[in-house]
Amino acid sequence: MHIDDQKKNELKGLFAEKISFEDSLSGFTSMGVGGPAEALLIPSETDEIIKAVHWCSSNKIEWCIIGGGTNIVIKDEGINGLVIAITKKLGGFTHENIEGASRIRIMAGTPLSKVCSWAAERGLKGLEFAAGIPGTFGGAVKMNAGTSAGWISDVLDSITVITADGEKKCLSGSEIESSYRKLRLKNVTGPGDICGSIIVEASIILKNGSADEIKAKIKKSMEERKAKQPLGYKNAGCIFRNPENNLPAGKLIELAGLKGAESGGAKVSELHANFIINTGEASAADIIALIDMVKTTVNEKFSVTLEPEVIVAG
Ligand SMILES: Cc1cc2nc3c(=O)[nH]c(=O)nc-3n(C[C@H](O)[C@H](O)[C@H](O)COP(=O)(O)OP(=O)(O)OC[C@H]3O[C@@H](n4cnc5c(N)ncnc54)[C@H](O)[C@@H]3O)c2cc1C
Secondary structure (H helix, E strand, O other): OOOOOOHHHHHHHHHHEEEEEEEEOOOHOOOHHHHHEEEEEEOOOOHHOOOOOOOHHOOOEEEEEEEOOOOOOOOOHHHHHHEEOOOOHHOEEEEEOOOOEEEEEEEOEHHHHHHHHHHHHEEEEEHHHHHHOOEEEEEEEEHHOOOOOOOOHHOOEEEEEEEOOOEEEEHHHHEEEOOOEEEEEOOOOOOOHHHHEEEEEEEEEEEEOOOHHHHHHHHHHHHHHHHHHOOEEEEEEOOOOOOOOOHHHHHHHHHHOOOEEEOOOEOOOOOOEEEEEEOOOOOOHHHHHHHHHHHHHHHHOOOOOEOOOOOEOO
């Protein structure tokens, strides 16, 4: 179902300047590609998300979420329906001291980097692994972002979501099951993907530690990222999940001779083969074609099916 003029007027009445139509989403992604959103809402209050979900449900309009856009490739055709962008306008955090630790409640639009540096300054440990991961806190929870040194689920205490029915729910850590780049609800039938819901807040627990040690760890991992990742170019982080019981995806891509492979303005990074960079004028179609080509070639050479970690939306 499309958003006709009458529905546009309804949305303007509900959200005033926070709603726009046919605006390009390329500036909302780290890859710098993507067509327009039929409608784009940038909420600054949780209640606006609830209102939007109810409106979509009664008008049979699809909605989707974008956070920092650092793990998404949006197609050139754009996205139909309502895109809800969770930005710094829905950001901020509070904390309370508990025995030997702190509980930090973080709104979904808060940049993950901001939480990491704040925790380091206060000598709170447990989030060092996340230094250098861009995007929002909500996006990091949804993706169970992490590295070999840890995942968000390691420090997660609770998540507050708006469900697809527009209901606000707080889920405790014990109700959530974590795996590689995924969180799901325990004891539910079906996929149990928490992200049929919108994460609006999450709390984490970080233990008291030494600020100097935490900062030294962060410095080391940031230096490693700078040396190993093509951070001078637009990119979306690792394109493929690392396959189980095999070499890392980047190593397989490298062994398949694909470093430097190009499709239009998209290129497999020479520095880290699991990164695709936008060399300047890439379209989403260029990136998607390169992803497909890499997947096919690695499968032909090694009989391994690489699964994208990056989300293709639209
Ligand atoms: C240079 C670079 C390095 C990276 N390094 C790492 C790394 O080391 N480890 C790692 O795990 N990732 C890494 N990433 C990928 C990415 O940064 C993470 O996955 C990040 O957590 C995504 O957050 P985001 O806000 O940008 O989410 P987006 O890219 O905007 O969204 C990702 C998915 O989450 C959903 N989503 C976003 N916010 C919400 C919300 N509030 N509620 C429900 N769903 C939501 C979106 O619908 C989408 O499906 C890297 C990316 C880049 C560009």
